[in-house]
Amino acid sequence: MGKKKKINGYLLTGGILSALLTAVIVTGFFWTPYSTTAMNAKEKMQPPSLAHFFGTDNFGRDVFSRVMQGAGTSFLIAILVVLIGCSAGILIGSLCGYFGGTADLILMRICDTITAFPAILLALVIISIAGSNVSNIILALGILFIPSFARVVRIQYAGIRDLNYIKSARLAGVGTGRILYSHILPNTIPILVPAMTIGFNNAVLAEASMSFLGIGIQPPQASLGSMLKDSQNYLTSAPWYALGSGFMIVLMILAFSLLSEGFQQSNR
Amino acid sequence: MKLVLKKTASLIITLFIVSLLAFLAFQIIPGDPTTKILGTNASPEKVQALRAQLGLDRPVLLRYWDWLVSFLKGDFGTSYNYLRPVGSLLADKLPVTIALTLLSFVMTVVISIPLGILAGRVRSQAADHAGVVLNQVIMAVPPFFFGILSCYLFGIVLKWFQPGNYISLSDSVAGGISYLLLPALSLALPRIAMTVRMLRGSIREELTHNYVYTAQARGMSPGKILIRHVLKNAMIPVVTFLAVSAAEIMTGTIIIEQVFTIPGIGRLLVSSIGNRDFPVVQAIVVLLAAWIMIVNFIADMLNHWMDPRLAGM
Amino acid sequence: MSLLEVNNLRVHFHDAAPDRFAVDGVSFSMEKGDILGLVGESGTGKTVTSMCIAGLLPRWKADTEGSITLDGTEIFDCTQEELNKILGREMSVVFQEPMTSFNPVYRIGRQVGESLYVHERGLSRAEKKDRVLKAMKKAGLQEPQEVYRKYPHELSGGMLQRAMIAAAIVTSPKLLIADEITTALDVTIQARILDQLKKLNRESGMAILFISHDLHVVNRLCKSVIVMQRGKIVESGRTEDVFSSPQHAYTKQLVAAIPSRGRFDE
Numbered sequence: 001m002g003k004k005k006k007i008n009g010y011l012l013t014g015g016i017l018s019a020l021l022t023a024v025i026v027t028g029f030f031w032t033p034y035s036t037t038a039m040n041a042k043e044k045m046q047p048p049s050l051a052h053f054f055g056t057d058n059f060g061r062d063v064f065s066r067v068m069q070g071a072g073t074s075f076l077i078a079i080l081v082v083l084i085g086c087s088a089g090i091l092i093g094s095l096c097g098y099f100g101g102t103a104d105l106i107l108m109r110i111c112d113t114i115t116a117f118p119a120i121l122l123a124l125v126i127i128s129i130a131g132s133n134v135s136n137i138i139l140a141l142g143i144l145f146i147p148s149f150a151r152v153v154r155i156q157y158a159g160i161r162d163l164n165y166i167k168s169a170r171l172a173g174v175g176t177g178r179i180l181y182s183h184i185l186p187n188t189i190p191i192l193v194p195a196m197t198i199g200f201n202n203a204v205l206a207e208a209s210m211s212f213l214g215i216g217i218q219p220p221q222a223s224l225g226s227m228l229k230d231s232q233n234y235l236t237s238a239p240w241y242a243l244g245s246g247f248m249i250v251l252m253i254l255a256f257s258l259l260s261e262g263f264q265q266s267n268r
Numbered sequence: 269m270k271l272v273l274k275k276t277a278s279l280i281i282t283l284f285i286v287s288l289l290a291f292l293a294f295q296i297i298p299g300d301p302t303t304k305i306l307g308t309n310a311s312p313e314k315v316q317a318l319r320a321q322l323g324l325d326r327p328v329l330l331r332y333w334d335w336l337v338s339f340l341k342g343d344f345g346t347s348y349n350y351l352r353p354v355g356s357l358l359a360d361k362l363p364v365t366i367a368l369t370l371l372s373f374v375m376t377v378v379i380s381i382p383l384g385i386l387a388g389r390v391r392s393q394a395a396d397h398a399g400v401v402l403n404q405v406i407m408a409v410p411p412f413f414f415g416i417l418s419c420y421l422f423g424i425v426l427k428w429f430q431p432g433n434y435i436s437l438s439d440s441v442a443g444g445i446s447y448l449l450l451p452a453l454s455l456a457l458p459r460i461a462m463t464v465r466m467l468r469g470s471i472r473e474e475l476t477h478n479y480v481y482t483a484q485a486r487g488m489s490p491g492k493i494l495i496r497h498v499l500k501n502a503m504i505p506v507v508t509f510l511a512v513s514a515a516e517i518m519t520g521t522i523i524i525e526q527v528f529t530i531p532g533i534g535r536l537l538v539s540s541i542g543n544r545d546f547p548v549v550q551a552i553v554v555l556l557a558a559w560i561m562i563v564n565f566i567a568d569m570l571n572h573w574m575d576p577r578l579a580g581m
Numbered sequence: 582m583s584l585l586e587v588n589n590l591r592v593h594f595h596d597a598a599p600d601r602f603a604v605d606g607v608s609f610s611m612e613k614g615d616i617l618g619l620v621g622e623s624g625t626g627k628t629v630t631s632m633c634i635a636g637l638l639p640r641w642k643a644d645t646e647g648s649i650t651l652d653g654t655e656i657f658d659c660t661q662e663e664l665n666k667i668l669g670r671e672m673s674v675v676f677q678e679p680m681t682s683f684n685p686v687y688r689i690g691r692q693v694g695e696s697l698y699v700h701e702r703g704l705s706r707a708e709k710k711d712r713v714l715k716a717m718k719k720a721g722l723q724e725p726q727e728v729y730r731k732y733p734h735e736l737s738g739g740m741l742q743r744a745m746i747a748a749a750i751v752t753s754p755k756l757l758i759a760d761e762i763t764t765a766l767d768v769t770i771q772a773r774i775l776d777q778l779k780k781l782n783r784e785s786g787m788a789i790l791f792i793s794h795d796l797h798v799v800n801r802l803c804k805s806v807i808v809m810q811r812g813k814i815v816e817s818g819r820t821e822d823v824f825s826s827p828q829h830a831y832t833k834q835l836v837a838a839i840p841s842r843g844r845f846d847e
Contacts, residue, residue, distance in 0.1 A: 392775055478676060478678055478681040478682045479682060479683055480682070481637065481682075482682045482684075482745075483672040485635060485637060485669065485673070485750075486668060486669035486673075486695050486696045486699055487664070487666060487669035487675075487696070487699050488665070488695070488699050489661075489662075489665060492699075500686050501684065574686060575686055575687060576685070576732040576734070577685055577686075577732070578842075
């Protein structure tokens with residue numbers, strides 16, 4: 001750290017976009033222009049206007065307000081998923097990378113097998129068995145995201161454990177826990193940050209896909225995926241409904257992948 | 269040859285383990301499938317009889333073995349919901365999904381490789397940046413959103429086709445395929461973007477290697493160097509990635525079939541999850557898993573064939 | 582007319598300081614059948630000079646001045662297509678790292694015969710293979726049939742470097758540029774490769790521009806030598822003369838720095 005990193009175009013655009021999005025989303029937790037649940041028969045299927053940026057849906061609800069709230073739900077779920085995947089991944093990856101041995105071999109083999117399968121497929125299996133509710137989705141996706149984090153962390157630990165400064169720390173009697181998490185962990189940050197942004201994107205996409213399939217967030221709670229599914233029925237009469245919720249997903253993913261691209265380029 | 273045998277053995281073992289896990293996963297489901305079929309106030313005798321009929325009264329491992337043997341014979345069990353053999357349920361849905369997957373995969377390969385080569389060769393910084401940004405944007409559009417957009421644009425605005433009005437492959441092959449084109453493209457687009465990005469990086473990395481200078485020093489033109497020397501090396505990681513893509517595309521059909529109301533196994537899977545129709549879910553999951561393992565196996569073999577350095581391993 | 586004539590060559594890299602020339606006014610010439618050694622510490626402009634001669638220095642990376650003629654053809658005036666006709670046919674280059682100079686995914690035989698593929702399209706498969714095997718033999722590979730079918734990772738560095746030489750001489754070029762080709766190899770293998778080069782020179786009259794920082798090796802192979810320092814030629818002449826009574830301070834230092842205490846033996 002301390003070394004000043006070059007700010008590049010990707011980092012800048014991604015940063016601005018995600019800051020704006022985060023601001024909109026956080027605002028959505030406390031305040032939305034209209035109620036997200038109140039129906040208004042008179043204002044059904046209104047096209048976008050100054051009063052309703054994204055128009056209104058089949059119940060006369062303001063699409064923009066619902067997109068704000070739905071993005072918030074997706075955002076929270078994605079953050080929790082990444083937190084679960086990342087912290088468990090750090091734990092498993094650090095132990096595997098630092099100690100090696102048979103356990104490392106077996107665990108990494110399992111991770112390889114899990115990552116060979118698309119996350120959505122496994123999540124669908126877990127949800128079909130455990131039942132669909134928000135905490136099951138978070139848990140299922142979180143568990144499925146562990147291997148990808150464990151793998152990148154493991155590679156870092158396996159590389160760093162034999163470096164001289166770690167050896168000398170060991171000789172100086174620094175405890176293993178301290179070596180693992182205050183000496184080596186900071187070194188994994190340049191790799192972890194892009195991994196987290198990619199993970200965040202995958203989580204947003206996975207949650208949206210599942211809600212789209214009707215297996216994720218259940219109505220009346222707004223979620224980008226389920227709104228998009230809903231909107232399909234009104235594609236002829238109210239295309240703005242689909243556009244509004246879809247563009248929000250695209251924007252979220254784009255913002256964070258630009259950010260991740262930026263991180264990767266500035267690490268070079 | 270020895271390698272093929274070794275890899276095949278490992279493929280079979282992995283398939284075995286995956287099938288066992290898939291079987292066990294569906295044994296820990298809370299709730300009894302008999303309740304699902306007979307309702308909560310059925311008589312105990314009736315429940316007992318149904319349990320025996322479904323084979324639920326025997327030890328788990330024995331049931332796994334029976335299930336595996338009959339699965340290999342093509343008997344995938346009985347659907348709780350339709351009370352029909354799962355095999356016959358799948359028989360008319362599987363071809364649609366396979367056609368969609370293949371179409372989308374072929375699109376991915378045919379479009380992304382020339383574009384990737386082009387992106388790898390581009391010298392102009394501006395063009396390169398534009399390509400990278402365009403790639404990022406395409407990667408950010410989820411297939412189901414692209415599907416909805418194209419339904420709107422081509423179906424409702426331009427009226428080129430009628431969304432939801434699926435044309436069966438058995439009725440008209442040309443009609444069926446043309447209905448599958450947009451869904452296949454929706455699935456392929458993000459994969460194309462990712463493959464282009466990867467091939468671009470891979471080519472640029474290979475171009476820095478010394479063997480490129482060697483070829484230059486022999487008077488070979490840059491175009492020939494790319495085709496004769498760089499491409500094979502650059503394709504090695506891309507082949508593995510394409511295998512992942514094939515798996516992702518097959519899974520992606522689950523969602524895209526919903527968007528375009530295509531009667532494939534994806535729709536069946538989603539409705540079966542909703543109905544908690546586990547034999548159907550299980551059969552589809554095992555088939556998808558087998559597909560993924562086989563695709564990875566093929567990629568592995570291709571890699572060994574392309575990269576002689578792997579032969580010793 | 583000399584085979585190779587370099588006149589007042591100056592090279593300036595775009596990312597270097599304005600007054601810092603990688604090669605600064607270098608002139609020399611080579612006749613048919615010459616073996617010329619180009620010595621100096623690393624970073625002194627030897628490789629840049631050779632890259633210029635071979636036309637391999639990318640024009641977007643550096644500006645060049647002066648003239649280089651091979652057999653009367655001005656290299657700096659050549660288009661890429663014209664240059665490609667010369668490279669690998671009139672003039673071949675062998676680089677330092679044999680391991681990475683080969684493409685890992687193709688067999689040795691194909692790569693050794695590549696100059697034939699580029700320059701002599703009319704050859705049949707059998708003729709091509711025959712030429713490749715002969716070149717391998719000339720380069721000192723004992724079992725060319727065997728090596729032909731191998732992949733690069735299956736051969737040792739010494740074998741690969743011989744295969745690289747075989748690839749360079751398969752078209753019987755007039756000039757061979759050998760850039761630090763023995764540096765990455767064991768001493769015993771170095772000796773055998775040097776003998777092979779000498780033999781090649783004797784039998785076919787191929788001129789060799791031999792670049793090295795190792796005076797020992799240069800002394801063993803070259804009839805005449807050029808000593809470079811910071812892009813400039815500081816001394817040149819017959820090898821024995823230069824090394825037995827070095828005139829320039831830098832050459833004296835170089836000679837004195839040799840472990841065998843400045844004594845050279847054939």
